Amino acid sequence: MRLYNYIGSANGYKVELALAQLGVEYQRVEIAIFQGEGQRPEFLRRNPVGRVPVLELDDGGCIAESNAILCHLASGTHLIPAAPRDYTRMLSWLFFEQSEIEPVLGSARFWILTGRSAERGAELDRRLAWARKSLAVLDQHLAKNAFLVENQYSIADIAMYAYGHLADDAGIPLAEYPAVHAWCRRVEAQPRYIAGPGAYTADALLTG
Amino acid sequence: MRLYNYIGSANGYKVELALAQLGVEYQRVEIAIFQGEGQRPEFLRRNPVGRVPVLELDDGGCIAESNAILCHLASGTHLIPAAPRDYTRMLSWLFFEQSEIEPVLGSARFWILTGRSAERGAELDRRLAWARKSLAVLDQHLAKNAFLVENQYSIADIAMYAYGHLADDAGIPLAEYPAVHAWCRRVEAQPRYIAGPGAYTADALLTG
Numbered sequence: 001m002r003l004y005n006y007i008g009s010a011n012g013y014k015v016e017l018a019l020a021q022l023g024v025e026y027q028r029v030e031i032a033i034f035q036g037e038g039q040r041p042e043f044l045r046r047n048p049v050g051r052v053p054v055l056e057l058d059d060g061g062c063i064a065e066s067n068a069i070l071c072h073l074a075s076g077t078h079l080i081p082a083a084p085r086d087y088t089r090m091l092s093w094l095f096f097e098q099s100e101i102e103p104v105l106g107s108a109r110f111w112i113l114t115g116r117s118a119e120r121g122a123e124l125d126r127r128l129a130w131a132r133k134s135l136a137v138l139d140q141h142l143a144k145n146a147f148l149v150e151n152q153y154s155i156a157d158i159a160m161y162a163y164g165h166l167a168d169d170a171g172i173p174l175a176e177y178p179a180v181h182a183w184c185r186r187v188e189a190q191p192r193y194i195a196g197p198g199a200y201t202a203d204a205l206l207t208g
Numbered sequence: 209m210r211l212y213n214y215i216g217s218a219n220g221y222k223v224e225l226a227l228a229q230l231g232v233e234y235q236r237v238e239i240a241i242f243q244g245e246g247q248r249p250e251f252l253r254r255n256p257v258g259r260v261p262v263l264e265l266d267d268g269g270c271i272a273e274s275n276a277i278l279c280h281l282a283s284g285t286h287l288i289p290a291a292p293r294d295y296t297r298m299l300s301w302l303f304f305e306q307s308e309i310e311p312v313l314g315s316a317r318f319w320i321l322t323g324r325s326a327e328r329g330a331e332l333d334r335r336l337a338w339a340r341k342s343l344a345v346l347d348q349h350l351a352k353n354a355f356l357v358e359n360q361y362s363i364a365d366i367a368m369y370a371y372g373h374l375a376d377d378a379g380i381p382l383a384e385y386p387a388v389h390a391w392c393r394r395v396e397a398q399p400r401y402i403a404g405p406g407a408y409t410a411d412a413l414l415t416g
Contacts, residue, residue: 048345049308063296065303072296088271088280095273098306100257123331137256 002027002056004046009033010106010162011066012053013196017158018073021192066162067094070155079155089149093156097163100134103127106163109170131170135177138164142179146186153190161187166198210235210264212254217241218314218370219274220261221404225366226278229400230285274370275302278363287363294358301356301364305371308342311335314371317378339378343385346372350387354394361398369395374406 003019003026005012019026031037031052038050047054047064055063055072063069071094074080081087108127111120138160141148148156165184167174174181187193211227211234213220227234239245239260246258255262255272263271263280271277279302282288289295316335319328346368349356356364373392375382382389395401 048348049304049342061293063300065300065307067303068296068299071299075292084283085269088276091276091279092271092273095275095303095306096257098303099273099311103307103311120331123328134257140256 001058002029004029004031004043004052004054004056006031006033006038006052008197009052010166010197011051011102014066014155014159014162015053015055015069015073017162017194017196018070018079018155020194021158021190022073022077022079023192024073067098067155067159070094070159074155079153079158081149081152081154083150086150086152090154090156093148094159096134096137097156097159100130100137101160101163104134105131105167105170105172109163109166112170128170128172131167131172135164135167135172135174135180138183139177139179142183147183153187157183157187162196165196169198209266210237212237212239212251212260212262212264214239214241214246214260216405217260218374218405219259219310222274222367222370223261223263223277223281225370225402225404226281226287226363228402229366229398230281230287231400232281275306275363275367278302278367282363287361287366289357289360289362291358294360297357298362298364302367304342305364305367308338308345309368309371312342313339313375313378313380317371317374320378336378336380339375339380343372343375343380343382343388346391347385347387350391355391361395365391365395370404373404377406 001024003012003015005016005028007030031043033052037043038052043054044050046056046062049064051064053066053069055069057063063072071080081090104127108124108131111117111124117124145151147153148160161184164180165174165187167177174184209232211223213224213236215238224236239251241260245251246260251262252258254264254270257272259272261274261277263277265271271280279288289298312335316332316339319325319332325332353359355361356368369392372388373382373395375385382392
Protein backbone atom coordinates (compact mmCIF):
# COMPACT_ATOMS: atom_id res chain seq x y z
CA MET A 1 0.00 0.00 0.00
CA ARG A 2 0.97 3.61 -0.53
CA LEU A 3 0.55 6.55 1.83
CA TYR A 4 0.28 10.08 0.41
CA ASN A 5 1.36 12.34 3.22
CA TYR A 6 2.98 15.63 4.21
CA ILE A 7 5.73 15.64 6.79
CA GLY A 8 4.17 18.47 8.83
CA SER A 9 0.68 16.96 9.12
CA ALA A 10 -0.28 15.58 12.53
CA ASN A 11 -3.29 13.92 10.86
CA GLY A 12 -0.76 12.20 8.63
CA TYR A 13 1.48 11.34 11.56
CA LYS A 14 -1.36 9.38 13.20
CA VAL A 15 -1.41 7.03 10.27
CA GLU A 16 2.38 6.59 10.21
CA LEU A 17 2.39 5.89 13.94
CA ALA A 18 -0.30 3.22 13.52
CA LEU A 19 1.49 1.68 10.53
CA ALA A 20 4.73 1.54 12.55
CA GLN A 21 3.03 -0.02 15.56
CA LEU A 22 1.20 -2.56 13.39
CA GLY A 23 4.43 -3.40 11.56
CA VAL A 24 2.84 -2.78 8.16
CA GLU A 25 5.16 -1.96 5.25
CA TYR A 26 4.16 0.83 2.91
CA GLN A 27 5.48 3.20 0.30
CA ARG A 28 5.44 6.84 1.33
CA VAL A 29 4.74 9.61 -1.18
CA GLU A 30 5.41 13.14 0.07
CA ILE A 31 2.81 15.72 -1.02
CA ALA A 32 4.22 19.24 -0.75
CA ILE A 33 1.02 20.88 0.47
CA PHE A 34 2.53 24.36 0.65
CA GLN A 35 3.71 24.07 -2.95
CA GLY A 36 0.14 23.30 -4.05
CA GLU A 37 0.61 19.59 -4.73
CA GLY A 38 -2.63 18.79 -2.87
CA GLN A 39 -4.59 20.65 -5.57
CA ARG A 40 -3.07 18.89 -8.58
CA PRO A 41 -5.45 16.74 -10.67
CA GLU A 42 -3.54 13.50 -10.00
CA PHE A 43 -3.90 14.02 -6.25
CA LEU A 44 -7.52 15.24 -6.40
CA ARG A 45 -8.36 11.98 -8.20
CA ARG A 46 -7.23 10.21 -4.99
CA ASN A 47 -8.93 12.65 -2.62
CA PRO A 48 -11.25 15.31 -4.08
CA VAL A 49 -10.88 17.31 -0.84
CA GLY A 50 -7.17 17.81 -1.60
CA ARG A 51 -5.98 16.86 1.87
CA VAL A 52 -3.44 14.39 3.22
CA PRO A 53 -3.24 11.69 4.41
CA VAL A 54 -4.62 9.37 1.73
CA LEU A 55 -4.04 5.63 1.86
CA GLU A 56 -3.96 3.91 -1.53
CA LEU A 57 -4.60 0.19 -1.34
CA ASP A 58 -2.96 -2.34 -3.64
CA ASP A 59 -6.10 -2.51 -5.81
CA GLY A 60 -5.94 1.26 -6.37
CA GLY A 61 -8.79 2.11 -4.00
CA CYS A 62 -8.13 5.21 -1.90
CA ILE A 63 -9.16 6.00 1.67
CA ALA A 64 -9.29 9.60 2.93
CA GLU A 65 -9.82 11.02 6.43
CA SER A 66 -7.09 10.12 8.92
CA ASN A 67 -9.38 8.52 11.49
CA ALA A 68 -11.16 6.40 8.87
CA ILE A 69 -7.73 5.21 7.69
CA LEU A 70 -6.86 4.29 11.30
CA CYS A 71 -10.11 2.26 11.60
CA HIS A 72 -9.34 0.46 8.35
CA LEU A 73 -5.71 -0.34 9.17
CA ALA A 74 -6.36 -1.45 12.74
CA SER A 75 -9.50 -3.49 11.99
CA GLY A 76 -9.18 -6.88 13.70
CA THR A 77 -5.98 -5.93 15.57
CA HIS A 78 -5.18 -5.17 19.22
CA LEU A 79 -5.46 -1.45 18.43
CA ILE A 80 -9.27 -1.64 18.20
CA PRO A 81 -11.34 -2.75 21.23
CA ALA A 82 -13.30 -5.93 20.51
CA ALA A 83 -16.36 -5.32 22.74
CA PRO A 84 -19.12 -3.40 20.87
CA ARG A 85 -19.60 -0.80 23.61
CA ASP A 86 -15.86 -0.16 23.76
CA TYR A 87 -15.77 0.13 19.98
CA THR A 88 -18.47 2.81 20.24
CA ARG A 89 -16.46 4.60 22.96
CA MET A 90 -13.47 4.54 20.63
CA LEU A 91 -15.57 6.11 17.85
CA SER A 92 -16.80 8.81 20.25
CA TRP A 93 -13.19 9.77 21.04
CA LEU A 94 -12.24 9.70 17.35
CA PHE A 95 -15.08 12.10 16.51
CA PHE A 96 -14.26 14.24 19.58
CA GLU A 97 -10.70 14.47 18.30
CA GLN A 98 -11.81 15.73 14.89
CA SER A 99 -14.31 18.20 16.41
CA GLU A 100 -12.72 19.44 19.63
CA ILE A 101 -8.96 18.97 19.19
CA GLU A 102 -7.79 18.97 15.57
CA PRO A 103 -9.69 22.08 14.33
CA VAL A 104 -9.01 23.81 17.64
CA LEU A 105 -5.55 23.01 18.97
CA GLY A 106 -4.35 21.96 15.51
CA SER A 107 -5.51 25.15 13.77
CA ALA A 108 -4.25 27.41 16.57
CA ARG A 109 -0.83 25.73 16.44
CA PHE A 110 -0.71 26.02 12.67
CA TRP A 111 -1.57 29.74 12.68
CA ILE A 112 1.02 30.47 15.36
CA LEU A 113 3.81 28.44 13.71
CA THR A 114 3.16 29.94 10.27
CA GLY A 115 2.86 33.58 11.40
CA ARG A 116 -0.89 33.90 10.82
CA SER A 117 -1.79 34.90 14.41
CA ALA A 118 -2.51 38.57 13.67
CA GLU A 119 -4.49 37.75 10.53
CA ARG A 120 -6.76 35.38 12.49
CA GLY A 121 -7.19 37.80 15.41
CA ALA A 122 -10.16 37.05 17.66
CA GLU A 123 -10.68 33.66 16.05
CA LEU A 124 -7.28 32.51 17.34
CA ASP A 125 -8.21 33.59 20.88
CA ARG A 126 -11.48 31.63 20.59
CA ARG A 127 -9.67 28.51 19.46
CA LEU A 128 -7.11 28.77 22.25
CA ALA A 129 -9.85 29.10 24.90
CA TRP A 130 -11.72 26.20 23.28
CA ALA A 131 -8.53 24.10 23.17
CA ARG A 132 -8.14 24.59 26.92
CA LYS A 133 -11.71 23.36 27.47
CA SER A 134 -11.06 20.28 25.35
CA LEU A 135 -7.80 19.55 27.16
CA ALA A 136 -9.61 19.89 30.50
CA VAL A 137 -12.16 17.26 29.38
CA LEU A 138 -9.31 14.95 28.36
CA ASP A 139 -7.47 15.63 31.61
CA GLN A 140 -10.54 14.74 33.67
CA HIS A 141 -10.92 11.44 31.78
CA LEU A 142 -7.24 10.51 31.79
CA ALA A 143 -6.93 11.18 35.52
CA LYS A 144 -9.09 8.07 35.97
CA ASN A 145 -8.06 5.98 32.96
CA ALA A 146 -4.64 4.94 31.67
CA PHE A 147 -5.88 5.19 28.09
CA LEU A 148 -8.97 6.62 26.41
CA VAL A 149 -10.97 3.39 26.11
CA GLU A 150 -11.09 0.96 29.02
CA ASN A 151 -7.39 1.21 29.76
CA GLN A 152 -6.51 -0.44 26.46
CA TYR A 153 -4.17 1.48 24.15
CA SER A 154 -6.06 1.95 20.88
CA ILE A 155 -6.25 4.07 17.74
CA ALA A 156 -8.25 6.58 19.84
CA ASP A 157 -5.02 7.27 21.76
CA ILE A 158 -3.01 7.45 18.55
CA ALA A 159 -5.45 9.94 17.02
CA MET A 160 -5.69 12.10 20.15
CA TYR A 161 -1.96 12.11 20.77
CA ALA A 162 -1.17 13.40 17.27
CA TYR A 163 -2.29 16.98 18.00
CA GLY A 164 -2.68 16.62 21.76
CA HIS A 165 1.03 16.31 22.51
CA LEU A 166 1.77 19.47 20.51
CA ALA A 167 -0.19 21.86 22.76
CA ASP A 168 2.98 23.69 23.81
CA ASP A 169 3.47 24.73 20.17
CA ALA A 170 0.16 26.61 20.48
CA GLY A 171 1.35 28.31 23.66
CA ILE A 172 -0.63 26.03 25.98
CA PRO A 173 1.74 24.35 28.46
CA LEU A 174 0.78 20.69 28.57
CA ALA A 175 2.17 20.59 32.11
CA GLU A 176 -1.02 22.44 33.15
CA TYR A 177 -2.93 19.26 32.26
CA PRO A 178 -1.00 16.70 34.31
CA ALA A 179 -3.10 13.67 33.38
CA VAL A 180 -2.79 14.45 29.67
CA HIS A 181 0.92 15.04 30.15
CA ALA A 182 1.38 11.67 31.89
CA TRP A 183 -0.74 9.90 29.25
CA CYS A 184 1.53 11.33 26.51
CA ARG A 185 4.47 9.62 28.24
CA ARG A 186 2.48 6.35 28.30
CA VAL A 187 1.76 6.64 24.57
CA GLU A 188 5.46 7.30 23.93
CA ALA A 189 6.35 4.16 25.90
CA GLN A 190 4.31 1.92 23.57
CA PRO A 191 6.24 -0.58 21.41
CA ARG A 192 7.43 0.77 18.03
CA TYR A 193 6.53 4.37 18.91
CA ILE A 194 7.83 6.93 16.42
CA ALA A 195 8.04 10.72 16.94
CA GLY A 196 5.77 13.14 15.08
CA PRO A 197 5.86 16.58 13.44
CA GLY A 198 6.82 18.27 16.73
CA ALA A 199 10.36 17.18 15.86
CA TYR A 200 10.43 19.61 12.90
CA THR A 201 10.92 23.37 12.90
CA ALA A 202 8.28 25.66 11.37
CA ASP A 203 10.74 26.44 8.56
CA ALA A 204 11.19 22.78 7.75
CA LEU A 205 7.44 22.28 7.73
CA LEU A 206 6.76 25.18 5.38
CA THR A 207 9.46 24.30 2.88
CA GLY A 208 8.45 20.63 2.98
CA MET B 209 -33.19 4.51 25.91
CA ARG B 210 -33.16 8.24 26.43
CA LEU B 211 -31.98 10.97 24.06
CA TYR B 212 -30.80 14.30 25.46
CA ASN B 213 -31.25 16.74 22.63
CA TYR B 214 -31.94 20.33 21.63
CA ILE B 215 -34.59 21.05 19.03
CA GLY B 216 -32.36 23.36 17.00
CA SER B 217 -29.38 21.00 16.72
CA ALA B 218 -28.81 19.41 13.32
CA ASN B 219 -26.34 17.02 14.99
CA GLY B 220 -29.24 16.03 17.23
CA TYR B 221 -31.64 15.78 14.30
CA LYS B 222 -29.39 13.13 12.68
CA VAL B 223 -29.97 10.86 15.63
CA GLU B 224 -33.74 11.43 15.69
CA LEU B 225 -33.94 10.74 11.95
CA ALA B 226 -32.03 7.46 12.38
CA LEU B 227 -34.18 6.46 15.38
CA ALA B 228 -37.34 7.16 13.37
CA GLN B 229 -36.11 5.20 10.36
CA LEU B 230 -35.01 2.28 12.52
CA GLY B 231 -38.35 2.32 14.37
CA VAL B 232 -36.65 2.54 17.76
CA GLU B 233 -38.68 3.93 20.66
CA TYR B 234 -36.97 6.38 23.01
CA GLN B 235 -37.63 9.02 25.59
CA ARG B 236 -36.63 12.52 24.52
CA VAL B 237 -35.23 15.02 27.02
CA GLU B 238 -34.95 18.59 25.76
CA ILE B 239 -31.77 20.42 26.85
CA ALA B 240 -32.20 24.18 26.55
CA ILE B 241 -28.67 24.90 25.32
CA PHE B 242 -29.23 28.67 25.12
CA GLN B 243 -30.45 28.71 28.74
CA GLY B 244 -27.20 27.04 29.83
CA GLU B 245 -28.62 23.60 30.53
CA GLY B 246 -25.71 21.96 28.69
CA GLN B 247 -23.33 23.26 31.38
CA ARG B 248 -25.25 21.99 34.42
CA PRO B 249 -23.51 19.29 36.50
CA GLU B 250 -26.22 16.67 35.85
CA PHE B 251 -25.73 17.06 32.09
CA LEU B 252 -21.92 17.28 32.26
CA ARG B 253 -21.95 13.92 34.04
CA ARG B 254 -23.50 12.49 30.87
CA ASN B 255 -21.22 14.38 28.47
CA PRO B 256 -18.29 16.36 29.94
CA VAL B 257 -18.13 18.36 26.69
CA GLY B 258 -21.57 19.80 27.44
CA ARG B 259 -22.98 19.20 23.97
CA VAL B 260 -26.07 17.48 22.62
CA PRO B 261 -26.98 14.91 21.46
CA VAL B 262 -26.25 12.33 24.15
CA LEU B 263 -27.78 8.86 24.03
CA GLU B 264 -28.30 7.25 27.43
CA LEU B 265 -28.68 3.48 27.25
CA ASP B 266 -30.91 1.48 29.56
CA ASP B 267 -27.93 0.49 31.73
CA GLY B 268 -27.10 4.18 32.26
CA GLY B 269 -24.11 4.25 29.90
CA CYS B 270 -23.95 7.41 27.79
CA ILE B 271 -22.76 7.88 24.22
CA ALA B 272 -21.69 11.30 22.96
CA GLU B 273 -20.80 12.53 19.45
CA SER B 274 -23.68 12.35 16.96
CA ASN B 275 -21.88 10.20 14.39
CA ALA B 276 -20.72 7.70 17.02
CA ILE B 277 -24.34 7.46 18.21
CA LEU B 278 -25.42 6.78 14.61
CA CYS B 279 -22.82 3.98 14.31
CA HIS B 280 -24.03 2.46 17.57
CA LEU B 281 -27.75 2.64 16.75
CA ALA B 282 -27.41 1.37 13.19
CA SER B 283 -24.92 -1.43 13.96
CA GLY B 284 -26.12 -4.61 12.26
CA THR B 285 -28.96 -2.86 10.39
CA HIS B 286 -29.53 -1.94 6.72
CA LEU B 287 -28.28 1.58 7.50
CA ILE B 288 -24.64 0.39 7.73
CA PRO B 289 -22.96 -1.23 4.71
CA ALA B 290 -21.89 -4.81 5.44
CA ALA B 291 -18.79 -5.06 3.22
CA PRO B 292 -15.64 -3.92 5.08
CA ARG B 293 -14.47 -1.57 2.32
CA ASP B 294 -17.92 0.05 2.16
CA TYR B 295 -17.92 0.38 5.94
CA THR B 296 -14.60 2.25 5.67
CA ARG B 297 -16.08 4.50 2.95
CA MET B 298 -18.98 5.23 5.28
CA LEU B 299 -16.55 6.21 8.05
CA SER B 300 -14.65 8.49 5.65
CA TRP B 301 -17.88 10.35 4.84
CA LEU B 302 -18.82 10.56 8.53
CA PHE B 303 -15.44 12.14 9.36
CA PHE B 304 -15.68 14.38 6.28
CA GLU B 305 -19.06 15.56 7.54
CA GLN B 306 -17.66 16.51 10.94
CA SER B 307 -14.59 18.21 9.42
CA GLU B 308 -15.79 19.81 6.19
CA ILE B 309 -19.54 20.36 6.62
CA GLU B 310 -20.67 20.68 10.26
CA PRO B 311 -18.03 23.20 11.48
CA VAL B 312 -18.23 25.02 8.14
CA LEU B 313 -21.79 25.15 6.81
CA GLY B 314 -23.22 24.48 10.28
CA SER B 315 -21.27 27.26 12.01
CA ALA B 316 -21.90 29.76 9.20
CA ARG B 317 -25.63 29.02 9.33
CA PHE B 318 -25.67 29.37 13.11
CA TRP B 319 -23.87 32.72 13.08
CA ILE B 320 -26.18 34.09 10.39
CA LEU B 321 -29.40 32.87 12.06
CA THR B 322 -28.39 34.17 15.48
CA GLY B 323 -27.15 37.58 14.32
CA ARG B 324 -23.44 36.93 14.91
CA SER B 325 -22.31 37.63 11.30
CA ALA B 326 -20.66 41.00 12.03
CA GLU B 327 -18.98 39.70 15.16
CA ARG B 328 -17.39 36.80 13.24
CA GLY B 329 -16.36 39.00 10.30
CA ALA B 330 -13.68 37.51 8.06
CA GLU B 331 -14.06 34.11 9.70
CA LEU B 332 -17.65 33.87 8.40
CA ASP B 333 -16.47 34.66 4.86
CA ARG B 334 -13.82 31.93 5.17
CA ARG B 335 -16.37 29.38 6.32
CA LEU B 336 -18.79 30.27 3.52
CA ALA B 337 -16.06 29.87 0.88
CA TRP B 338 -15.01 26.60 2.51
CA ALA B 339 -18.64 25.39 2.63
CA ARG B 340 -18.89 25.95 -1.12
CA LYS B 341 -15.77 23.83 -1.67
CA SER B 342 -17.19 21.03 0.47
CA LEU B 343 -20.53 21.17 -1.33
CA ALA B 344 -18.70 21.01 -4.68
CA VAL B 345 -16.93 17.82 -3.53
CA LEU B 346 -20.27 16.34 -2.52
CA ASP B 347 -21.88 17.45 -5.77
CA GLN B 348 -19.16 15.78 -7.82
CA HIS B 349 -19.63 12.51 -5.91
CA LEU B 350 -23.44 12.57 -5.92
CA ALA B 351 -23.56 13.28 -9.66
CA LYS B 352 -22.29 9.72 -10.11
CA ASN B 353 -23.83 7.98 -7.07
CA ALA B 354 -27.40 7.88 -5.78
CA PHE B 355 -26.14 7.82 -2.18
CA LEU B 356 -22.79 8.39 -0.52
CA VAL B 357 -21.70 4.76 -0.19
CA GLU B 358 -22.21 2.36 -3.08
CA ASN B 359 -25.74 3.56 -3.84
CA GLN B 360 -27.01 2.22 -0.53
CA TYR B 361 -28.76 4.71 1.76
CA SER B 362 -26.81 4.68 5.04
CA ILE B 363 -26.07 6.69 8.14
CA ALA B 364 -23.48 8.57 6.05
CA ASP B 365 -26.41 10.08 4.12
CA ILE B 366 -28.31 10.81 7.33
CA ALA B 367 -25.29 12.58 8.85
CA MET B 368 -24.50 14.57 5.71
CA TYR B 369 -28.11 15.57 5.08
CA ALA B 370 -28.54 17.03 8.59
CA TYR B 371 -26.52 20.19 7.83
CA GLY B 372 -26.24 19.71 4.06
CA HIS B 373 -29.90 20.38 3.32
CA LEU B 374 -29.78 23.64 5.31
CA ALA B 375 -27.27 25.42 3.04
CA ASP B 376 -29.86 28.01 1.97
CA ASP B 377 -30.06 29.18 5.61
CA ALA B 378 -26.36 30.11 5.29
CA GLY B 379 -27.06 32.05 2.11
CA ILE B 380 -25.75 29.32 -0.20
CA PRO B 381 -28.48 28.31 -2.68
CA LEU B 382 -28.50 24.52 -2.77
CA ALA B 383 -29.89 24.77 -6.31
CA GLU B 384 -26.33 25.71 -7.35
CA TYR B 385 -25.32 22.15 -6.43
CA PRO B 386 -27.85 20.18 -8.48
CA ALA B 387 -26.62 16.70 -7.55
CA VAL B 388 -26.70 17.55 -3.82
CA HIS B 389 -30.13 19.09 -4.31
CA ALA B 390 -31.47 15.95 -6.04
CA TRP B 391 -29.88 13.71 -3.38
CA CYS B 392 -31.70 15.69 -0.66
CA ARG B 393 -34.98 14.80 -2.38
CA ARG B 394 -33.92 11.12 -2.42
CA VAL B 395 -33.14 11.24 1.30
CA GLU B 396 -36.53 12.85 1.95
CA ALA B 397 -38.22 10.03 0.00
CA GLN B 398 -36.84 7.34 2.34
CA PRO B 399 -39.35 5.46 4.51
CA ARG B 400 -40.16 7.09 7.87
CA TYR B 401 -38.34 10.33 6.98
CA ILE B 402 -38.92 13.16 9.45
CA ALA B 403 -38.13 16.86 8.92
CA GLY B 404 -35.31 18.62 10.77
CA PRO B 405 -34.48 21.97 12.38
CA GLY B 406 -34.96 23.83 9.09
CA ALA B 407 -38.65 23.70 9.95
CA TYR B 408 -38.11 26.07 12.90
CA THR B 409 -37.60 29.83 12.88
CA ALA B 410 -34.47 31.35 14.40
CA ASP B 411 -36.63 32.77 17.19
CA ALA B 412 -38.03 29.36 18.04
CA LEU B 413 -34.51 27.91 18.06
CA LEU B 414 -33.11 30.53 20.41
CA THR B 415 -35.94 30.39 22.89
CA GLY B 416 -35.96 26.57 22.79
